[in-house]
Each structure stands twice: as structure tokens, then as C-alpha cells.
Amino acid sequence: MAAGAWYDVSPSAARLSGSLRDIGYDFPTAVADVVDNSVAAGATRVEILVEYDGTDSRVFVADDGLGMSPSALLEALRFGTRRGYSRGELGRYGLGLKTASLSQCRLLTVVSRSSKAVVRTCARALDLDLIEEWDQWIIVDPSNADPAVARARQWLAEGTGTVVIWQLLDRVLPEKRPEGGWARRRLDALAVRTAEHLGMVFHRFIEGTAARPQLVITVNGQKVTPWDPFASQEPATVELPPQRFEIESAGSVGKVALRRFVLPSRDRFKDPAGFDRLSGPLNWNRQQGLYVYRADRLVQWGGWGGIRGIDEHTKLARAAVEFDTDLDAAFNINVAKMRVTLPAQLRQFIEPSVNELCVLADDAYRKTSRGKSSSVPADLGAPAEVRAVSQAAANAGLALRMAAMQVDQWSAWEQIEAVVRRQSPEVAELLGLGAV
Template sequence: MPGGAWFDVAPSAARLTGSLRDIGYDFPTAVADIVDNSIAAGATHVEIMIEFDGPDSRVYIADDGQGMSPGALLEGLRFGSRRAYSDGDLGRYGLGLKTASLSQCRSVAVISRSSPTVVRTSARVLDLDVVEEWDQWIVIDPGSDPHVARARQWLAEGTGTVVLWRNLDRVLPEKRPEGGWARRRLEALAEKTTEHLGIVFHRFLERRRGHPTLVITVNGQKVQPWNPFAPDEPALTELPPQRFEIAAGDTSGHVGLRRYVLPARDRFSNVTQFERMSGPLNWNRQQGLYIYRADRLVQWGGWNGIRGIDEHTKLARAALDFSTDLDAMFNINVAKMRVSLPPQLRQMLESPVNELCVHANDAYRRSSRPAERPVPADLGAPAEVRAVAQAATTAGLAVRAAAMQAGEWAAWQRIAAVLREQAPDIAGMLGLD
């Protein structure tokens, strides 16, 4: 306690909970934050049910994890939960369950069972109408609520947790929530959520070593992983991985970087797979860094200010991995969908990222060159022409990579600019045009 007079100034529950609804979630990211809790609880199955019922529409997110005791459940509904997070936990601020849920609805119920031998469930409800009426941090017992009773039945076979969203005021239109538009909106959100979960949790869905098998379904449809690096494509190119050590104050840790050049369209196994790998943002905006926190994808696409988006480097993608003990250095936001690169790491990444883009540029140009550049008639047979062109391209790539490794990239860019101006044919052969 302070030495002088002090005053307890508790925030208004009604005003603060209202403000926390606008922390940055949309429907898919809110669902993903609840799935984070399921993974942290050791769940192997997560089932999301988005049910249209007019103004009584609801969302269930059920898992078979270890569940919560009555005390842990109540603590889980506290804003700024006191629970301790260990290394590797997907949680961060003790806000996710509440802020994610209330960003979409006005009432969230949590039903949980923690004993595998005793069929006993606990249920509590956080309702904004009640909080606003009393202006207190109130959590209530749902009593004989039929929707809660349905969730209890699902937990009859074992441990787990069910999160129930109701009064979906941020999802359904205020007018005519029973109409066809509202139904179609929920159906569209189910599709977007399926796609989003397949992206952010793809490492967990791919049965990677060290993770339990995870199955996620949305309205009965199994979520398929979307791995941005197309690991099954034979023509995929991976550059040597790198590892960086960063430190700030008493915190230090390692960050891993893996760099990939995806195949050009004509080298993909089939057109359908090429189109699928374009991702939700399409090829140009999907290039860049894919940043993982404890194997969960938190940000994808773009170069985080290291360089700009370029059509010629659209095949370049890189995985950047950091652990939860570096959260403060990466400034991860509450919704776990945005990070900032530490300045020291940004400097370390410039050279390997530019080297990756050199290789991606070369792959792009080799793919497009036959259509873009006519073959001179006096260079001999087509096989010889291809050999000469390939040798020139390889030489250009080797010189660019050497300039990168020698720390002379800026000088090489000036040399390339002069070549493009004074000897465009040579620049073209070297892949610099």
C-alpha cells in the first residue's frame, strides 16, 4: 500500500466491457481465439456449430480438452485472468475468451467438465445486459437454460469445454435478423471461418511432430490445412534456414527463418493446386513473411517494411518463428493477429529476405521469359539457345547472390541500373530487366 492516502478507483464495468468489444476481432479471428484455448487445454477435436435461428441464432465451440474446475471456469471469465501462462501457451493477456466472444455477441456461456470419472459440469454466463444493468463485473449461473443443457449432454462422455455465443448483435442485422440475408451471412461466415482456421492452425492440423492430432470441424465440415509453402510440390525451392538471436533488457531468445521460392505456374503439379496456393489475398499480396508464434500463424503476407510488394517476387514466402517468451519484443496484439518486428531483427532480416527475392525474381523471369522475349534467329538450334539463356541467367543469379552475401547489394543495384541503361541486351540475358 502507498504511504499516504490512497483511493480505489474501479472502472465502470458497463463502460469498459463496451469498449473492449472493439479491440479488433472479426468473426473468424474471434473463433480462432477460442480455439487457442482448446489447443492449450490439450483438445484433439474442436467442433464449431454456427446455427441460424433468427434472433435466437447461436454459435457453439466445443472441445474434448481437459476442461476447467468450477474455480478455474470462474477465473476464466475474469477480465485479465490471474492464470499464469507457460512457454508455448497460445494465450497471452487473460482477455481472449471474453473479448473475442463479446466482440460478436452480448452473452457468452461457458460449460466445462474437468473430471474424466465424475459426470459433473459447471456453467457460468457473462451477459452484457446484466453487466450494464448493475454496472458490476457479474457472472451468473444459467440455471435450467435449454441451450446450456444441450452443451452439458455433449460433455457426458468425457472432459471438455463448450463456449456458447448468443444474442449475436455484431453478427446479425438489427432489422430482420430472421430474414434470408441474415441466414446467408451466417453461411458466408462459416465458410470464411473454415478457411481462416485452416490457415492459422495448419501446423496443428498437419499432425506435426510434437503436437497431438487435431481435428477441427465447422458445421460438420472438416477444416483442411492450408500450408503457404506448398511442401508437397516437387519444384519447391528452399534456401538454407537461418537462426537469429535477439535481446532486449533481460529478455533474449532465438528466431528461426525458413525461406521458400514456390514454383511458377507452369511448374506446379496442376493448375488447381496453383490456384489454391494463391491464398485468400492472391499471389502478389501473399508473398512475404509468415510469422508464427508457438506454431500458430499470427500474420501472413507482406514484408513488414523490409521491402515492397513486387509482381516479380510473388513466389517468395518465408516462415519466421518466435516463442511466447518473446511476445513483448514482437508487440503482439490482444487478437493475436498482428506483430511488430523488433528493430534489431528487421536489420538482420534485410539481407536474407533480399536474397530470397533475388531467387524468386529469377524463378518468375525464367517462367515468363519464353513468352516475353523472342529468341534471336542467329544463335543456333533451340537446344543451344536454351543452354545459353540458362547459363546467362545462372550467372546473373550467382552475381546477385554474391553481392548480397558480400554486403554490396546497394552497389550491385547501381551496377545493374547502369547495365539496363547502357547494355539492355546484356541486362536482359542476366535477368536484370
């Protein structure tokens, strides 16, 4: 197109900043997005305080990361920051800190220190009231008289780090009577939900690995406990052989890992309370399925991504789908980092593996059902010895299926099953392999 006159049509700061408040965060996911920045800054400790004080209630997210210089802090508060993101960084769109924070509050203040040698902090604030009044994209120096800012500076007296402060919590406290007992109970409940959410989405960071130091997160002084959806510490958990796939995206090829697990039934957990905890926020049926990790951060949990439906008999089946940030476009990750779409190419690759996992989970579930019903047998005339042999045979059938899966010989096992069902249907039934 031939060059002609052009016009600068900047969006209304007041209108657009207000619209961005409704991008889809709730309180726990908003806090998690702020913690992403702490992880990116190399923090080993993140402290979250949710403090009730009527209309002056506030939230602090403080870390011991690298901190930011004044210019870097100003850039961090720009909607759609101009800085780039390297592979493995949890940020993507340059919106998270602002949109997550302002989804809950009207005043966002960030205080940071980047020098270990010099005790010097910088502070900047993004105030929605001023943006709406002036209709300009402005960042201001916060008042030194603000006790929250003074506390943040004191927090950073011992070393580098960043403190994010949420004030004027109009989306958190009730509009009427924000100083009432209901408001206090709401903040307490949000703190509990936030701890549970952070324990889930950052569980790999909290657990720590050889390649990455352990991350300690506290909420109101209580250490966050990691929630491992795969019960890896349970001796009865069965992990199938991992698989890797290559996916094309934006002219390059990225790798996706698939790890599959059959979780133990309640009676095989070391502690029944552990089984209840592993039910997760959505409970066992809806927590079955795929757990999608982006750079080790959990972004989606449960459901089969359109591959198959939820089934009571496969509720013990869970699988990790792991990719790095170079495949963001292929997975179509959203701004809040709470939803992804499985690439069609990947869905086709993993469908057979998912179905194999569900066969084993179904067997494990039915074995549990048979064990429960053995105390009240269907055939009351059957001797106890006969029932015991039947149970042992069913256990043997399940063990054979799992062994075939673990040595990556599932196709051969399916052929063996077919022959046994055809030639010896009574043996197939005894082993729990089903009829012809």
C-alpha cells in the same frame, strides 16, 4: 513518494465491457482466439457449429481438451485473468476468450468437464445485459432450461472438454430482420470464411508434427483443410538454408528462426488448382513476404515488415519468421494476436537474407515470363533451335543462383557474377545475369 491516502477507483463495468467489444476482431479471428484456448487445453478435436435460427442463432465451439474445474472456469471468465501463462501457451493477456466472444455476441456461456471418471459439468455465463443493468463485473449460472446449455452438457457426456456458446449475436446478424434470408446467407458465408481462416492460422497444428498430435477442426461438420503458405509438398518449391538469430528482450535472449521459400510458378505446380489456392486471401502479390509464427500459430501473413516494398516480380517469395512466447514483448503482439511489429534488431539481421530471397524469386518469375514469351519470340527470324538454347541457358543461370543460395555461398556467387558480367557480358546476358 510518501504513502498517503489511496482510493479504489474501479472502472465502470458497463462502460468498459462495452468498449472492449471494439478491440478489432471480426468473426473468423474471434473464433480463432477461442480455438487458441482449446489448443492450450490439449484438445485433439475442435468442432465449430454456426447455426442459423433467426434471433436465436448461436455458435458452438466444442473441444475434447482437459476441461476446467468450477474455480478455473470462473477465473477464465475474469477480464484480465490472474493466472499465469507458461512458455508456448497461445494466451497472453487473459482477455481473449471474453473480448473475442463479446465482440460478436451479448451472451457468452461456457460449459466444461474436467474429470474423466465423474460425469460432472459446470457452467457459467457472462451476460452483457446484466452487466450493463447492474454495472458490476458479474458471472452467473446459466439457466438449466436453456437448450443450448443442455446440448453442451450432452456433448461432454463422453469425456472431458469445454463448450463455448455464443448467443444474442447482435454483431453478427443484421439489427433489422435477423430472421430473413440475408441473415441466413450471412451466417453460411461466415462459416466458410472461418474454415478458411482456421486452415491458415492453425495449419501447422492441423498438419501435425512428431512433437504434437494432429489437431482436427471441423466447421459445420466439414473438416478444415490446412493451408500451407509455402507449398511444401510441391516438388518445385525451393527452400533455402534456414537461419537463426538471437534477440534480446526483457533482459533475456530469445531465438528467432527464418525459413525462406521460392514457390513454383503456375506451370510448375502439380495441379493448376493448387497454384490458385496458394494465392491466399490477399492474392499473390500481397501474399508475398513474411509469415510470422508465434508458437507455431500464424499471426501475420504477407508484406515485408518495412524491409522492402511489394513487387510483382517477387510474388513467389515467402518466408517464415518463427518465435516463441518469450519474445512477445519484443514483437509487440496485440490483444487479438493478429498483428506484430518486427523488432528493429531483427529487421536489420534479416534484411540481407530477405533481399537474397527476392533476387531468386525475381529470377524464377522472369524465367516464367521468358517461357511464356518463347511461343511468340521477340525475334521472329530466330530459329527454334536458337530460342531453345537461349531458354536452356537462362534456366542454367537460375539453377546456378539457387544452388549458390542453397549451399550458403551467395557472397561468393555475387563475386562470380560480377566477374562474368565484366569479362563476358554476352555470356552474362545469355545466363540471365543482367548487364554490367
